[in-house]
Amino acid sequence: MRFFLDTANLDELRAGASWGILDGCTTNPSLIAKEGIPIAERIRQITEIVDGDISAEVVATDCEGMLKEGRPLAAIHKNIVVKVPLTRDGIKACSIFSKEGIRVNVTLCFSAGQAILAAKAGAYFVSPFVGRVDDTGWDGIQLIRDICGIYKNYGFSTQVLSASLRTVNHVIDSAKAGAHVGTMPFKVMNSLFDHPLTDRGLEQFLKDHAKAFQPPAR
Ligand code: E4P
Numbered sequence: 001m002r003f004f005l006d007t008a009n010l011d012e013l014r015a016g017a018s019w020g021i022l023d024g025c026t027t028n029p030s031l032i033a034k035e036g037i038p039i040a041e042r043i044r045q046i047t048e049i050v051d052g053d054i055s056a057e058v059v060a061t062d063c064e065g066m067l068k069e070g071r072p073l074a075a076i077h078k079n080i081v082v083k084v085p086l087t088r089d090g091i092k093a094c095s096i097f098s099k100e101g102i103r104v105n106v107t108l109c110f111s112a113g114q115a116i117l118a119a120k121a122g123a124y125f126v127s128p129f130v131g132r133v134d135d136t137g138w139d140g141i142q143l144i145r146d147i148c149g150i151y152k153n154y155g156f157s158t159q160v161l162s163a164s165l166r167t168v169n170h171v172i173d174s175a176k177a178g179a180h181v182g183t184m185p186f187k188v189m190n191s192l193f194d195h196p197l198t199d200r201g202l203e204q205f206l207k208d209h210a211k212a213f214q215p216p217a218r
Contacts, residue, residue, distance in 0.1 A: 001175045004053070004183035006163065008035045008042050012186035013049045024052035026127070026163065026183040028083070028107070029059050040076065047077040055105045055125070057083035058093075066093035074102045081105045081124055086114045091121045098122030105161065115147040119156035125181065129164035130174065140164070141173040148178035168192055 002023035005016045008031040016022040025046055032039050043056045054077070058069040066089065070082035074097075082097055083105040084090040094104045098121065105125040106118035110133060118126040128147060130140030144162050151158060161181040162174035168191050174182045 001179060002052075002181040003189065004161070004181055005050075005189060006031070006165070006183040006185050008032050008037075008046070009186070010045060010049060013046060016186065016189060017049055017051070022050060022052065024054060024079075024181070024183075025050045026055040026083070026105070026161070028057050032057075040073065043073065043076055043080065047079060050079070052079060053081050053103075053125075054079050055081045055083045055107075057105075057107065061085070061087070061089060063089040063092045063096070066090065067096060070097060070102065070104075071100075083107050083127075086110075086118060086126075091117050094118065094121040094123050098124075107163070109147075110143070112143065112146040112150055115158075115160075116150060119151060119154075119158040123158045125159050125161040127161045127163040127183075130162055130170050131164035131166040133164075134166075141170070141177055144174055144177040144179050152178075 003021055004024040004026050005013055005022060006026050008027040013025060032042060035042055039056060046054050056073040058066045060066045060069050066084050074080050074082050081103045084093050085108045086106050094106055097104045103124035105127055106123040107127040109115050109126050109128045115126045128143050133140035133143055147160050159180035161183060162179035163183050165171055165182055165184040165188055171182050171184060
């Protein structure tokens with residue numbers, strides 16, 4: 001499973017990259033707005049930190065507008081994946097981008113039927129929103145399982161990017177369900193490291209080592 005950070009914050013991306021486990025990054029208009037830096041500039045900065053796929057989302061809602069915004073974003077760097085919403089115009093734009101060799105992440109996916117449309121349009125990624133599905137009382141992880149199963153049945157090459165992950169268990173369960181990628185906020189990636197038995201075990205190892213090898217205090 002590839003690990004992406006779901007952020008446009010450079011400090012968080014630098015920290016994730018420094019651990020050597022960061023495979024890419026996803027952004028969306030809300031995350032870009034939070035940073036207050038125009039998208040093209042921020043995406044260019046991210047390419048200097050992240051060595052992997054970087055999703056840059058369009059804000060146009062019509063196909064022509066998406067194409068006009070997406071092409072220059074794709075030209076920023078070879079790692080850019082243009083992100084479009086799962087609407088009729090988004091799927092149409094995805095088909096055109098795919099034929100042009102521009103990789104697309106189809107976002108705001110909330111059903112397996114929508115995910116089939118994205119795959120048929122040649123999407124590189126489809127992004128089902130686990131946390132937001134859970135919020136509605138449905139099962140976000142079951143959606144990941146369903147999409148992975150359907151893609152396998154038909155040999156679709158679209159990768160399932162499990163998005164809107166809010167907890168460590170969302171990450172683990174997405175991996176169990178077969179998601180190719182998990183994109184998560186920095187807080188969730190940071191929490192993956194933690195286990196009380198790791199802390200307790202390390203403390204004991206160091207205590208035993210010190211007892212055996214440190215000279216007794218006078
Ligand atoms: C990423 O591609 C999505 O835009 C993001 O994961 C949505 O997450 P949220 O539901 O926490 O806003």
